[in-house]
Amino acid sequence: MIIKGKVWKYGNDVNTDVIFPGKYTYTVTDTTEMAKVALEDLDPEFAKNVKKGDVIVGGTNFGCGSSREQAASCLVYSGVGAVIAKTFARIYFRNCINFGLPALTSAQAVDALEHGESIEIDTDKGEIHCKAGVFIFPPLPKEVVGIFDAGGLIPYTKKQLGLG
């Protein structure tokens, strides 16, 4: 899969509450509305200007805090093609895989990428192409890649149960 867009770059410890505020977890459930509040408490410009294929870049511990899945899914609904970080918080990483959102780890790419620059990611080759060059990210563990390839945990579970 090829992901092409612009970079939205943020710092370390981007938490689930600034990605998808807790006060919306039971009240904002429509996917279009979820996209509108994505990153509301971190960057009010994001939801208004994000385009399909754009990539979020964070530092360490991206997605720390709550287990809320909407912090991953609202980015999918807003068109984000991938998230690149130095490290991901554990449950957030799982939620991304389960929602089919590529969560890529590359400290070098994070250091090199600049806010607003163009980026192209080849998920099959494991390559990030940007102004500073080409960066490699490690593949998903083989036990988990099936979930991602199926399009997420729900299609994967259907397949496992012979329902999809």
Next chain:
Amino acid sequence: MGKTFSEKILGQKVGKSVVPGEIIEVEPDVAMSHDNTAAISKTFYKIGVDQVYKPDMHVVILDHCTPAANEKFAENHKDIREFVRKQGIRNFYDIHVGICHQVMHEKGHVWPGALIVGSDSHTTSYGAFGAFSAGIGRSEMAAIMARGKIWLRVPETIKIVVDGEFPEGVSAKDLMLKIAGEIGADGALYKAIEFCGPTIDKMSVASRFVLTNMAVEIGAKAGYMIPNQATLDYLKERVTHPFETVESDPDAEYESEYHFDVSALEPMIAKPHSVDNVVPVSEVKGTKIDQVFFGSCTNARVEDFKIVVDVLRGKKVHSNVRMLVFPASLEVYLDVLKKGWITELVEAGCVIMNPGCGPCMGNHEGVPANGEVVLATSNRNFKGRLGNKESFVYLVSPRTAAVSALTGKIEDFRN
């Protein structure tokens, strides 16, 4: 080479020896979900299964917005009640019973050696009772309802050894904030933490819980302690499931080891807007406060109430401060009510709320106004956490919260 508790519990589940980094598929003993069960049930039906795989594996507890703040929350609760009835999920606790992480152990759903998952990040809490417990996402809970399985990575383990006697009034919360400040919000990312040492062995059940509850705040997958005698006595009255305590081998390999001596520990505080932005309370002494949130799964048990009541007895909360009190559960509420403490808190000017998560994720019951400062006994102070990104949340122990409520400013209780 010896094994850590995580390698042992997860290994028992798959019936073979496992090593850190290995990914395994397991069937949990217990799977907990809360108000998010409505969304989980919709995802579950999307899979195309009609019947929950093992209804008795699941525990459903309503606590995140209780009673319902508006029609959306009300519909959400209604969907959950219908779902548990239809699916025969017997372990269901409606809005009056309390915060999920408290109710889980009060009602006997937690035991040493158990493998527990919950669609809530603070599921790490149950390690205080010797369980391996980790937070998961909503879709994962729906998949467990459908086929009873989840993948887990066997984590490396960090050992945190604590010794020394706490100075008068300094508590587990101060210790946990100190640990968060030193190790950092991502210091235990993907790792299990084993808390041990003479201080941990001597701590009360409620105090030990503070540490494993907040293990997730430093990134941990699970927190763990060998159950001490107080814990075993507590569980004896409640758990019907047979259990055996699982201990790490003496020659188990730990990824890293930290030592903390509490004998000179000061009251600590996490400043806005992160849990590792920690300083001694004395450094921010005098900061004006508008609200105190005494509640949450971290610090709202009977021992916390005793501390707060002893501070407020016969006195008045400062006229510029709103002090909101949320017992962790119905059981805690009834206990402190019978002791007469609720009367004393009301006389001191506190607002008594029902057991539940309250304003902890900004749903209702005490959202601060722009520019306001809240002292909270909870576990998270992210920007906007209590429902307003223009407010400032400081995390403290119950004693610091109560003493500061009297003067309307952050106080070092040792003065």
